[in-house]
Amino acid sequence: MATMPLKNTMIDNTVEDPRQRAPLVLGNHDFTTVTETICRIPEASRPPQAWYIAFAVSSTLTLMLGCMVVYLISTGVGVWNLNNPVGWGWDITNFVFWVGIGHAGTLISAILFLFRQKWRTSINRFAEAMTIFAVVCAGIFPGIHVGRVWLAYWLAPIPNQMQMWPNFRSPLLWDVFAVSTYATVSLLFWYMGMIPDLATLRDRARTKIRQFAYGLLALGWRGSNRQWLRYERAYLLLAALATPLVLSVHSVVSFDFAVSQLPGWHTTIFPPYFVAGAIFSGFAMVVTLMVPAREFFGLKELVTPRHLENMAKIMLATGCMVGYAYSIEFFTAWYSGNVYERFIFMARAMGPYSWAYWTMVCCNILTPQLFWFKKCRTNPWILFAASIFINIGMWFERFVIIVSSLATDFLPGSWGAYAPSWVEICTFIGSFGLFFTLFLLFVRFLPMMAMAEVKSVMPQALHKQGEHQGLGDYWGDMPRGHEHKPGGHDVHH
Amino acid sequence: MEPFVFPKWTNSIKYLLLPGLLIGPLYVVALVAYGASPKTTDVGYMPTQPVPYSHALHAGQLGLDCRYCHSTVEQTAAAGLPPTQTCMNCHTGILNSSAKLQVVRQSHSDGMPVEWLKVHDLPDYVYFNHSAHVRRGVGCVSCHGRIDKMEVVYQDQPLSMGWCLDCHRAPEKHLRPLDRITDMNWKASDPVVEGRRLVEQMNIKPSTDCSTCHR
Numbered sequence: 001m002a003t004m005p006l007k008n009t010m011i012d013n014t015v016e017d018p019r020q021r022a023p024l025v026l027g028n029h030d031f032t033t034v035t036e037t038i039c040r041i042p043e044a045s046r047p048p049q050a051w052y053i054a055f056a057v058s059s060t061l062t063l064m065l066g067c068m069v070v071y072l073i074s075t076g077v078g079v080w081n082l083n084n085p086v087g088w089g090w091d092i093t094n095f096v097f098w099v100g101i102g103h104a105g106t107l108i109s110a111i112l113f114l115f116r117q118k119w120r121t122s123i124n125r126f127a128e129a130m131t132i133f134a135v136v137c138a139g140i141f142p143g144i145h146v147g148r149v150w151l152a153y154w155l156a157p158i159p160n161q162m163q164m165w166p167n168f169r170s171p172l173l174w175d176v177f178a179v180s181t182y183a184t185v186s187l188l189f190w191y192m193g194m195i196p197d198l199a200t201l202r203d204r205a206r207t208k209i210r211q212f213a214y215g216l217l218a219l220g221w222r223g224s225n226r227q228w229l230r231y232e233r234a235y236l237l238l239a240a241l242a243t244p245l246v247l248s249v250h251s252v253v254s255f256d257f258a259v260s261q262l263p264g265w266h267t268t269i270f271p272p273y274f275v276a277g278a279i280f281s282g283f284a285m286v287v288t289l290m291v292p293a294r295e296f297f298g299l300k301e302l303v304t305p306r307h308l309e310n311m312a313k314i315m316l317a318t319g320c321m322v323g324y325a326y327s328i329e330f331f332t333a334w335y336s337g338n339v340y341e342r343f344i345f346m347a348r349a350m351g352p353y354s355w356a357y358w359t360m361v362c363c364n365i366l367t368p369q370l371f372w373f374k375k376c377r378t379n380p381w382i383l384f385a386a387s388i389f390i391n392i393g394m395w396f397e398r399f400v401i402i403v404s405s406l407a408t409d410f411l412p413g414s415w416g417a418y419a420p421s422w423v424e425i426c427t428f429i430g431s432f433g434l435f436f437t438l439f440l441l442f443v444r445f446l447p448m449m450a451m452a453e454v455k456s457v458m459p460q461a462l463h464k465q466g467e468h469q470g471l472g473d474y475w476g477d478m479p480r481g482h483e484h485k486p487g488g489h490d491v492h493h
Numbered sequence: 494m495e496p497f498v499f500p501k502w503t504n505s506i507k508y509l510l511l512p513g514l515l516i517g518p519l520y521v522v523a524l525v526a527y528g529a530s531p532k533t534t535d536v537g538y539m540p541t542q543p544v545p546y547s548h549a550l551h552a553g554q555l556g557l558d559c560r561y562c563h564s565t566v567e568q569t570a571a572a573g574l575p576p577t578q579t580c581m582n583c584h585t586g587i588l589n590s591s592a593k594l595q596v597v598r599q600s601h602s603d604g605m606p607v608e609w610l611k612v613h614d615l616p617d618y619v620y621f622n623h624s625a626h627v628r629r630g631v632g633c634v635s636c637h638g639r640i641d642k643m644e645v646v647y648q649d650q651p652l653s654m655g656w657c658l659d660c661h662r663a664p665e666k667h668l669r670p671l672d673r674i675t676d677m678n679w680k681a682s683d684p685v686v687e688g689r690r691l692v693e694q695m696n697i698k699p700s701t702d703c704s705t706c707h708r
Contacts, residue, residue, distance in 0.1 A: 158522050161530040163655035202497055215497025 013306040014378050024119055024457050027301035031455050034302070038197075038449050039204055041297050047444055050296070055440045061433020068427040069144055077147050079423045086406045086418035091145040092256075094428050096398040097281070098138035098435075099179060099253055100274075101391075103246060104282025105131025106186055109193070110242035113235075119310050121453040122302050125197075126293070127286045128190040129446075133438040134285070135183045137431040142175075144427075171255035178252035182245050189238045195221050196231070197447040250278040257401065264344040264405035267332065273325035277394060280318035280364070283311050284390035291384040293443065302449060305378045312377035315390065319368030322397075326361065340410055352417065353404045356396050363393020531651040539647035540610040544596050552677075553641035559633050559675045570622040574609055577601045612646050613637065619654075619706050630668040630691050634677045635660075641677045657706070661699040665692050 013022040025034070072079055082089050105128040112120040146152055155176050157166055166173045199221035202214035221227060251271035258270035287308070294303040333345040348357045367389040370376040376386070408415050420428075442448070455461055527533060551557045560566060565573035577600040584594055600607045613636075615621050627633075633640065638649025650656060660667050665688030673679040681687040691697070699705075 153525075159526040161526075161532065161651065161653035161655045163658050205497075211497045215499070218497075220499050 013304050014309050014374070022306055023459070024122065024304065024306065025302055025454065026304050029301060029458065030460055031458070034454055034458070035200060035451055037299065037302065038447050038451050038454075039201060041443065041448060042201065042445050043204065043206075048296075051440060051444065054436065058433045058436035058440060061430050062437045063433075064426055065140075065430025065434055068423055068430055069140070071423060072144055072427070073149055077145070079421060080145075081419060081421040081424065083416055083418060085409060085414055085416045086403060088145075088402050088406060089418050090399075090420045090424040090428055091141045093395065093398045093402050094431060095138050095141035096253055096274075096402075097395045098134045098141070098431065100250060100278035100281045100394060100398075101285045102131040102134035102138060102182070102186070102282065103250060103275075103278035104286050105129070105134075106182070106189070106242050106246045107279055107282065108286075109189055110239040111246060113239045114243060117310075118457045119307050121457050122299075122304075122307055122449055123286060123290060123311075124453070125190070125193065125450045126290060126448055127282075128186060128193070129439065129442045130285060130289060131186050131282075132183070132190060133435050133442075134282075135179065135186065136438065137435050139179065139183070140431060140434075171252060171259045174252045175256055178245075178249045182249045185238070185242050185245055189242055192231075192234060192238065193450060193453075194447065195219060196223065196452045197450060199223065200451060201447060246279075247275055250274045257405075262405050262409055263338070263340040264348070264401065267329065269325055269328060269332070273322070273329075276318045276321035276325065277364075277397060280315060280322055280368075281391065281394035283315050283318070284387040284394065287311055287315075287383050287387035288391060289439065291380045291387075293448070295380070297443070297448065299449070302454060305380075308380060308383055309374075309377040312371040312383055315387075316368050316371035319364060319371075319390070323365040326365065344405055344408065347408050348400060348404045351404065351408060353400060353407070356400050357404070360393050360396040360400050363389045364397060367393065531653040531656075535653075536648055536651055538612060539645055540612065542610055542645065543608055545593050545645075548640045548643050548646055559640075566623045566627050568624055570620070570624065572623045577607060612648055613652060615652060620708050621706070627674055628671070629695055629697060630671060630674070631660075632667075632669045632674050632676070632679070635667050639677055654706075658701060661701050661705075664697050664699050665689050668692065668695075668697065 011023065011026060013024070013026060016022070027033075029037075080089065080091065082091075105124075108120050108127040109124045112124075143149060143152060154164070155166060155173065166176075195218055198214050199218040202211060202218045205211040205214055251274065254270035254274035257265035258267060260266060290303060290311075291308070294300050330345050333341040336342075348354070367386050370382065370386055376382045403418055407418055552559065562575035562579055563572040564575070564579075565571060577597055580594075580597050581601050584597065588594060589598075596607055626636075636650055636652070640646060666684060668688050668691040669676075669679055669681065670691070
């Protein structure tokens with residue numbers, strides 16, 4: 001008589017049960033089915049039709065981005081509506097928006113790793129990919145807004161006949177280093193974490209080309225003990241290196257504003273406020289991408305309601321931090337007694353850009369309050385809708401900070417107004433095209449989830465003692481406590 | 494199916510990796526710093542002029558003062574190229590049938606200037622003023638080299654921005670008394686003491702603001 005395997009699909013893993021850890025993989029999965037579930041996506045001979053439609057749209061938008069950039073460079077920055085006093089508009093708004101989104105990836109992969117948050121295993125690959133693509137989009141805007149892009153190499157400290165050096169006292173230069181370091185480390189982290197999974201794809205490949213391509217990328221991975229040992233060491237080191245970057249990058253981005261003298265920018269609260277906002281927006285973007293992806297690619301048993309709920313909790317926490325920062329900015333402006341500082345905050349709430357300000361407040365402060373309710377934390381589509389609002393709100397936050405402070409500064413005589421030109425709007429839309437194009441290529445050709453890591457948080461990983469524990473060791477020794485009773489014998493329920 | 498295996502020769506790549514990562518960036522830096530510098534690209538520029546005019550003969554052996562031909566150097570931004578009439582002041586009588594002077598005589602008779610080629614050519618976004626330098630103790634030789642020894646004039650100094658700044662930051666090394674401006678043989682007896690005295694005396698405070706040269 002064959003015994004029916006116990007199905008835990010019906011288990012609600014968002015319920016806390018003090019007797020045991022909630023399972024992070026639902027359904028009747030073992031190592032083989034996890035590999036199958038994830039590998040089948042890049043191994044399919046043809047992606048689903050929806051993929052083609054999405055790719056057609058996003059690559060068209062990418063083409064539009066390319067045209068806008070060429071038009072900008074060939075004609076000059078006048079095709080944007082930037083003016084004096086508003087010298088930064090949608091370009092820098094988009095830059096900060098995309099860099100901010102890029103923060104969730106490293107937070108999930110590095111900080112949650114160091115804190116032994118095992119639920120990260122299902123979403124880290126995905127979030128890291130998102131980070132890299134967001135940083136790619138972010139990098140475009142400061143690159144093209146400098147006017148004469150062919151002189152952009154002046155940003156790098158290269159000895160030259162002009163004896164001209166970047167201004168090391170300027171946060172704009174720190175930004176160049178912060179963002180490029182972040183991009184490099186994120187890329188390394190993402191790629192290195194993918195090596196064992198690329199080897200899996202290589203070993204399963206059925207054509208010469210796929211075998212060669214994945215084989216090249218897998219760098220000769222064989223899965224030996226020695227390789228795993230070094231891999232885990234390297235992973236830990238990279239996580240430790242990447243952790244300060246999560247905090248530093250957006251702190252430095254905030255210095256672009258905080259170090260200047262402009263009312264509304266010149267505040268010490270900016271670095272933590274920006275970091276909280278970045279993590280907030282980053283998680284929102286992960287949810288925006290993950291909810292449709294898990295639905296579409298049949299990954300609901302790997303990205304469970306518990307994963308979604310955890311992300312919602314982080315959004316609630318960081319959303320409240322952001323809300324706190326909004327209110328403390330007003331308090332500081334009032335308490336400082338500085339008329340310019342007071343004025344700019346009144347102008348934000350009631351001036352020409354008040355519509356943007358209140359859009360920001362509604363999206364960023366009110367939306368996450370939904371997550372006090374468990375139903376909203378665990379219902380994917382409510383989460384999805386909320387995450388869209390948060391994305392919108394976080395874009396407006398940067399717009400409000402940048403444009404309102406520039407438009408109405410100290411002297412009424414130098415005030416000005418700004419609205420984007422069609423070129424700026426199309427460039428921004430085009431950057432979404434690029435982001436989704438890269439993302440669609442990623443889900444088509446690379447393993448969307450860290451198979452090896454997901455396996456390490458399954459109960460099966462803990463039934464073996466000794467050298468074959470996979471990543472289990474680095475997740476702390478927590479589950480072994482109840483899986484192995486003192487006295488030695490495995491307890492199978 | 495046979496799994497993909499890296500061929501053995503790929504092991505040698507790792508030995509190239511570190512030198513590649515080190516040398517690559519250094520190469521780029523060196524390329525920009527030296528390869529693209531005017532020191533490399535501009536110094537020695539010696540175009541063939543329409544007239545085989547010899548500075549070595551006129552300014553060197555004959556000892557003509559620079560200002561005889563470049564007459565506006567003390568008053569205006571441009572040193573000034575002499576009109577054909579200046580040549581003819583002498584060459585109406587001297588060597589008045591030389592084949593080498595055919596172009597000059599032609600220019601004199603039809604009134605069209607000789608098309609000299611500019612050797613020391615600064616970019617259009619740089620505002621250089623000859624009079625400001627010549628009247629504050631910077632000699633011709635400092636920027637143009639030993640013109641009095643050149644058969645055909647060539648660019649002696651890089652004329653790069655960094656080269657300008659070298660002097661603007663330490664003018665005392667390059668100053669001379671105003672009566673020695675065109676003297677290509679003059680050497681300060683004690684450059685440091687002499688230079689400091691001149692800086693003091695003429696109140697030389699060269700600016701290094703961007704707008705000094707880029708207006």
